[in-house]
Amino acid sequence: MKKQxxxxxxxxxxxxxxxxxxxGCVLLITLYLVVAGIPAIRKIGLRDFLFNPKWASTASxxxxxxxxxxxxxxxxxxxxxxxxxxxxxxxxxxxxxxxxAKIRTLVSGAVSLLAxxxxxxxxxVGMMVLVPGIRGLFHIPDGxxxxxAIIVLAIMILPSIINVSITALEAVxxxxxxxSLALGAxxxxxxxxxxxxxxxxxxxxxxxxxxxxxxxxxMAVMMVSGNAPNLPELFGSVRFLTTAVASEMSYSSGLQxxxxxxxxxVLFLFIMLINAALNFFLKRSKE
Amino acid sequence: MKTVNSKINAKRKIKIVLLQAxxxxxxxxxxxxVLFLMVYILAxxxxxxxxxxxxxxxxYLSRTIGILPDILNTVYxxxxxxxxxxxxxxxxxxxxxxxxxxxxIVAVIEYAAETLSxxxxxxxxxVGMLFFCQFLNMQTSLLAGALTLVIMNLPTVMRTTQESLKTVPQxxxxxxxxxxxxxxxxxxxxxxxxxxxxxxxxxxxSVGRILGESAALLFxxxxxxxxxxxxxxxxxxxxxLTVSLYVYxxxxxxxxxxxxxxxxxMILTLLVxxxxxxxxxxxxxxxxx
Numbered sequence: 244m245k246k247q248x249x250x251x252x253x254x255x256x257x258x259x260x261x262x263x264x265x266x267g268c269v270l271l272i273t274l275y276l277v278v279a280g281i282p283a284i285r286k287i288g289l290r291d292f293l294f295n296p297k298w299a300s301t302a303s304x305x306x307x308x309x310x311x312x313x314x315x316x317x318x319x320x321x322x323x324x325x326x327x328x329x330x331x332x333x334x335x336x337x338x339x340x341x342x343x344a345k346i347r348t349l350v351s352g353a354v355s356l357l358a359x360x361x362x363x364x365x366x367x368v369g370m371m372v373l374v375p376g377i378r379g380l381f382h383i384p385d386g387x388x389x390x391x392a393i394i395v396l397a398i399m400i401l402p403s404i405i406n407v408s409i410t411a412l413e414a415v416x417x418x419x420x421x422x423s424l425a426l427g428a429x430x431x432x433x434x435x436x437x438x439x440x441x442x443x444x445x446x447x448x449x450x451x452x453x454x455x456x457x458x459x460x461x462m463a464v465m466m467v468s469g470n471a472p473n474l475p476e477l478f479g480s481v482r483f484l485t486t487a488v489a490s491e492m493s494y495s496s497g498l499q500x501x502x503x504x505x506x507x508x509v510l511f512l513f514i515m516l517i518n519a520a521l522n523f524f525l526k527r528s529k530e
Numbered sequence: 531m532k533t534v535n536s537k538i539n540a541k542r543k544i545k546i547v548l549l550q551a552x553x554x555x556x557x558x559x560x561x562x563x564v565l566f567l568m569v570y571i572l573a574x575x576x577x578x579x580x581x582x583x584x585x586x587x588x589x590y591l592s593r594t595i596g597i598l599p600d601i602l603n604t605v606y607x608x609x610x611x612x613x614x615x616x617x618x619x620x621x622x623x624x625x626x627x628x629x630x631x632x633x634x635i636v637a638v639i640e641y642a643a644e645t646l647s648x649x650x651x652x653x654x655x656x657v658g659m660l661f662f663c664q665f666l667n668m669q670t671s672l673l674a675g676a677l678t679l680v681i682m683n684l685p686t687v688m689r690t691t692q693e694s695l696k697t698v699p700q701x702x703x704x705x706x707x708x709x710x711x712x713x714x715x716x717x718x719x720x721x722x723x724x725x726x727x728x729x730x731x732x733x734x735x736s737v738g739r740i741l742g743e744s745a746a747l748l749f750x751x752x753x754x755x756x757x758x759x760x761x762x763x764x765x766x767x768x769x770x771l772t773v774s775l776y777v778y779x780x781x782x783x784x785x786x787x788x789x790x791x792x793x794x795x796m797i798l799t800l801l802v803x804x805x806x807x808x809x810x811x812x813x814x815x816x817x818x819x
Contacts (some may be wrong), residue, residue: 249711254580254714258629261621265642268681272649276658306670334554341553349555352563352807359799360567361742363775364792368567370779371574401560429538429544459650461745466780485745487651492656507656511649517678518648522641 273511279509283307283501285487292505295411298472298482300491300499308501309509315475316484316513319464320457323396328450330397331404335449338405339412340434359426360400369395374467381478387469389481395426395463400453404456407452411445412438444528455517458510461485486509563606568796570634575793578786588759588789595778595787601794603672603768606760608740608752611683612733618680619687620722620729625693628717641687652748654678659751670767675751679740686739687732694728695721697817722789728814734809740801741795753777765812 254326255445287307295308309333334354338347370387373394373441415438423433439446461483469480488507495503538546586596622639630636658678659670668674696719706716752767755774769777770792779788 251713255629258621258625261618262625262630262639264622264634265639265646266619268684269642269645271658272653272681275660276653279660289594322722328555329602330559331738333553334560337553337557341550342557350561353561356568356800356803357564359738359742359803361744361772361775361795361799363772363779364567364571364795367775367779367788367792368570371785373569398563401563405560429546430548432542437548437762455648458755459652461650462653462711462776466776469566485650488652489658489748491746507653511653514648514650514653515645518645521648522644 247518265313275502276508276511279501279504281496281505282289283505284508286498287502287505292502293509296474298345298487300495300502303456305499307498309484309502309506311472311474312482312487312506313509314466315389315481316458316510317480318475319392319396319483320454321456322389324391324395324450324453327400327453328404330447331401331453332408332446334401335405335408335412337437339409340438354402354405357398358406362399362460362463363466365395365399366463369463377478383478385469385480387467387473387480388478389468390477392464392468392481392483395467395496396460398455398458399463400461403452404449405450405454408442408446411442411449414445414528415441442528444524446530448524451517451521451524455521457516458513459485460516461489465489484513511519557773561672568800571789571792571796575789575791575796576719578628578790579793583787583790588755595784597771597774597787597791598778599757599770600769602757602772603751603763604741604770605731605734606672606763606768607676607679607747607770608737609760610673611679611740612701612736614677615683615687616729617645618732619684619732620689620725622684623691623695623725623728624717627692628713631759646681647685651682651743654682655746658746661719663750670750670752672751672768673764675747675770676685676764678746679757682743682746683739686735687729690735691725691734694725694731694813697727698724702794727809727816730809731806731813734806738799738806741798741802742772744770744776747773756787784799 253464292307292309293309293313296310297306297308298311299306334350338350338354342350369391373391374386376386377383377388378390419437419441420433423437424430428436464483465486468483468486470482470486471480472482472487473479475481484506488503488510491499492503547598582594583596584601586594587599588595591729598622625655626636626639630639650653655678658681660676662674662677666674668677674802701726702720703716747770751770751773753769753773754767755769756766758766758768771794775788775795778784779789
């Protein structure tokens with residue numbers, strides 16, 4: 244009996260370790276980013292690093308200001324949300340409430356396909372269709388710009404927004420809608436004035452999830468945004484936080500390399516904030 | 531009953547029709563977008579696909595490009611990642627649903643899993659490079675890339691397994707305990723067979739993610755196009771299909787090859803989605819029986 248117990252405890256211990264692996268991974272990632280990211284910030288100075296608008300890492304007198312990247316990431320994400328959320332939100336209302344069952348299955352399939360397309364494929368299509376299109380349409384020398392990145396990001400965040408909003412809209416109790424209908428509101432009025440407000444926490448979570456996806460996307464953005472470290476301009480070549488890390492990593496060394504880790508740390512802090520917001524909204528929508 | 535609509539004034543009616551139209555247009559736009567992407571990529575990519583491209587490696591001598599190494603690297607990457615992520619993810623899920631009694635530990639583990647699924651892949655790539663390639667001295671290799679992807683896919687496998695474990699009826703477990711089985715025996719004979727659905731779903735979703743991943747692999751698995759066997763390949767650097775698409779399009783300007791790879795990826799994505807849908811339906815029906 245004792246032997247049996249020891250064996251069960253041993254198995255229990257193994258499963259406990261497996262369970263704690265996710266926690267270990269999060270700690271590992273945090274630890275590595277902090278340890279690798281702090282030295283450069285110390286050398287450059289936090290203020291200079293965050294608010295200096297000039298990034299010239301390979302110049303003879305290098306300057307490591309990441310303000311352009313931060314602003315580009317913020318503007319790019321805001322733009323993608325501005326374009327993507329209305330389309331995603333309206334699509335989700337259509338799918339959750341208005342669409343006949345057959346059309347719903349079809350469109351949901353299309354949405355999950357959109358989610359599955361690799362980001363480099365989005366980047367390729369952006370490079371070949373969007374960039375030349377923008378160049379021709381707005382008569383600018385190069386179409387690779389913040390605007391192109393915003394469009395690509397807006398498309399890429401659509402599936403997250405649609406899926407999470409649908410879940411939220413479907414969780415609205417049927418009684419609410421029935422009550423509204425009984426009072427004489429038409430179905431469409433009911434959906435927009437009763438169902439949507441009742442699902443607002445879940446829809447907010449969808450938007451926050453979209454923000455997280457947009458700010459973390461690297462490859463597609465790298466292929467369409469031009470990649471010059473300028474302060475953001477809608478039709479100018481820009482570099483995001485993610486692409487700043489990716490574009491110089493392969494040939495960087497010394498302080499430049501350390502500064503890239505610091506950029507990743509800044510990006511990580513943004514993501515942690517967004518995660519906290521996401522959890523807040525998800526918890527509230529469950530209540 | 532007279533229709534309610536007759537009492538609705540014109541202004542209200544216009545608003546309703548407008549809102550309804552906007553919803554329909556948005557959904558139609560989303561569909562059109564998917565259709566356009568599909569048709570455009572296949573139309574541009576399929577003419578560039580040839581047996582030669584699929585079955586050879588790139589050669590500087592004859593100046594030809596072949597993507598066989600990239601296809602093999604992708605397969606190796608998928609196999610290696612699944613081999614590690616399945617036991618870890620299933621184990622974590624079993625711990626959460628069968629063993630854990632302390633609510634705080636459960637909350638911490640679930641919060642960690644949510645955090646992991648929110649971290650962008652470029653950060654995984656960076657940490658993978660620092661930890662696996664440099665600290666554990668694996669160099670830039672497929673194995674380092676696969677281990678990075680293991681961390682990324684852990685939450686997915688964990689969640690799908692957990693969901694299917696919840697559908698194993700409590701009475702099965704109690705029955706087994708009542709017959710005198712120990713905890714491990716119950717898990718091995720009753721619980722684990724019940725979570726096959728979740729494991730398969732987790733596998734399909736992970737394969738989809740591994741196929742599409744590129745940012746996390748740039749600095750962990752590298753860009754090489756050498757033709758290797760499985761074990762040899764794991765130890766050396768290699769580009770998967772997505773990474774080589776990026777390299778061919780962005781660095782070398784070989785758009786024909788890039789589109790050909792995009793078409794392959796598109797078809798595979800379609801297959802993975804179809805498989806996920808069919809599996810979901812099949813499992814649902816089986817559960818009802």
